[in-house]
Amino acid sequence: MTTSPKKIRAAILGASGYTGAELIRLLVRHPHVEIVLMTADRKAGQSIETVYPHLAGLGLPDLMAVGDVEWPGLELDVVFCALPHATSQEIIKGILHETGHGFVDEMIIERPADYANAIKGSVKVVDLSADFRLRDTDVYTKWYGEYHQAPELQKEAVYGLTEQYREDIKNARLVACPGCFPTAALLTLMPLLAAQKIKKDGIIIDAKTGVSGAGRSLREANLFTEVSEGMHPYGVASHRHSPEIEQELSKSFGEDLYVTFTPHLVPMNRGELETIYVNLAEDQTADDLRNHLQDCYQDEPFVHVVEEGVMPATRHIRGSNLCLIGVFADRVPGRAILVTVLDNLVKGSSGQAIQNMNLMFDLPETLSLEQAPLFP
Numbered sequence: 231m232t233t234s235p236k237k238i239r240a241a242i243l244g245a246s247g248y249t250g251a252e253l254i255r256l257l258v259r260h261p262h263v264e265i266v267l268m269t270a271d272r273k274a275g276q277s278i279e280t281v282y283p284h285l286a287g288l289g290l291p292d293l294m295a296v297g298d299v300e301w302p303g304l305e306l307d308v309v310f311c312a313l314p315h316a317t318s319q320e321i322i323k324g325i326l327h328e329t330g331h332g333f334v335d336e337m338i339i340e341r342p343a344d345y346a347n348a349i350k351g352s353v354k355v356v357d358l359s360a361d362f363r364l365r366d367t368d369v370y371t372k373w374y375g376e377y378h379q380a381p382e383l384q385k386e387a388v389y390g391l392t393e394q395y396r397e398d399i400k401n402a403r404l405v406a407c408p409g410c411f412p413t414a415a416l417l418t419l420m421p422l423l424a425a426q427k428i429k430k431d432g433i434i435i436d437a438k439t440g441v442s443g444a445g446r447s448l449r450e451a452n453l454f455t456e457v458s459e460g461m462h463p464y465g466v467a468s469h470r471h472s473p474e475i476e477q478e479l480s481k482s483f484g485e486d487l488y489v490t491f492t493p494h495l496v497p498m499n500r501g502e503l504e505t506i507y508v509n510l511a512e513d514q515t516a517d518d519l520r521n522h523l524q525d526c527y528q529d530e531p532f533v534h535v536v537e538e539g540v541m542p543a544t545r546h547i548r549g550s551n552l553c554l555i556g557v558f559a560d561r562v563p564g565r566a567i568l569v570t571v572l573d574n575l576v577k578g579s580s581g582q583a584i585q586n587m588n589l590m591f592d593l594p595e596t597l598s599l600e601q602a603p604l605f606p
């Protein structure tokens with residue numbers, strides 16, 4: 231007689247948000263995961279089908295306020311944190327505190343007993359927010375405008391760009407999933423810079439994103455009337471993803487570098503497209519870049535380099551964990567243009583988070599992420 235293995239007990243903090251809903255959509259098909267806790271803020275107390283009728287009939291727990299959670303007895307194995315940045319760090323600090331590896335600071339953890347015995351020593355945290363992505367505390371303060379509440383964990387966290395940091399992610403207890411724009415930019419540029427196929431100077435990342443990237447909170451700037459039938463840049467020369475992209479690219483290249491990064495909001499629900507302009511290194515051609523990227527990603531389940539002449543588009547990745555990369559020669563000598571697409575709510579956040587969780591639990595990386603994109 232075979233016994234079925236015990237399921238991974240998962241919590242989704244911020245389950246009523248866009249990335250939270252996407253975690254639910256994907257995880258309910260995961261053969262080894264059971265969602266035992268879901269939290270919300272304004273929506274606390276409601277059932278998930280009230281908030282999201284598309285998630286009806288799945289037998290999920292109701293949404294709770296974080297402060298009302300009876301942590302003891304939950305015996306969580308993994309916590310997905312899909313909360314706004316700055317909110318995540320305090321809660322994660324509290325959760326990891328009681329594992330015996332945490333860093334005690336009674337001034338900051340006001341009610342550590344709330345978490346006492348709730349969490350097993352082996353609990354793992356997958357954070358979707360920006361709180362643990364930047365290594366340097368001062369850089370975090372500069373770009374996010376506040377002091378970090380858990381600087382030790384900031385140093386400990388593993389940057390969750392799966393294809394680059396797979397081995398570190400497997401052994402991590404806290405993974406900081408990259409932002410959606412950095413995911414596309416880094417998957418495209420890190421292998422090229424590491425192999426010195428492109429120059430470090432003059433990299434331009436022109437990004438377009440769907441409106442769900444801004445989250446579900448009501449913001450004037452995201453009203454239908456503000457967004458439909460037009461497009462506009464935002465965060466020009468000041469977007470928080472610039473230092474995140476530079477941190478990782480500098481590591482790949484081995485020297486500090488800067489990028490010009492400009493995101494644009496376009497009237498679609500989800501999806502992201504980056505057109506990236508680079509200067510080729512000596513003796514390199516666009517074909518060399520394509521061949522190199524194809525070699526790097528040939529065994530990857532989710533990152534694909536399209537054949538010459540094929541144009542990646544957001545409709546090719548919608549609802550999937552795919553990232554597609556196209557490489558084109560510029561007519562300006564010595565330059566190339568790369569086009570990268572992914573779904574901000576899947577590979578750009580929740581899908582990548584689950585990919586990382588699979589690694590952290592020694593499971594096949596593709597579990598619950600295999601579905602093809604929704605097309606047309």
Ligand SMILES: NC(=O)C1=CN([C@@H]2O[C@H](COP(=O)(O)OP(=O)(O)OC[C@H]3O[C@@H](n4cnc5c(N)ncnc54)[C@H](OP(=O)(O)O)[C@@H]3O)[C@@H](O)[C@H]2O)C=CC1
Pocket residue numbers: 243244245246247248249250269270271272273274296311312313314315317358359360408409410442443444445446447574575578579
């Ligand atoms: N959207 C995207 O494409 C991406 C988002 N991310 C990051 O993921 C995280 C979640 O984003 P997203 O899902 O878009 O955001 P949403 O605004 O859609 O959802 C935020 C969630 O957090 C809850 N929440 C808000 N404030 C608090 C609080 N003070 N305490 C406890 N819970 C709170 C909300 O509850 P309620 O609804 O009840 O108010 C909701 O469940 C963010 O850090 C974001 O930057 C990363 C990559 C891509």
Ligand SMILES: CC(=O)N[C@@H](CCC(=O)OP(=O)(O)O)C(=O)O
Pocket residue numbers: 315358359360408409410411439440441442443444445470471493495
């Ligand atoms: C349309 C829109 O606003 N998109 C968000 C990107 C979402 C994301 O990845 O943000 P975090 O770094 O906070 O996780 C933005 O540009 O800030």
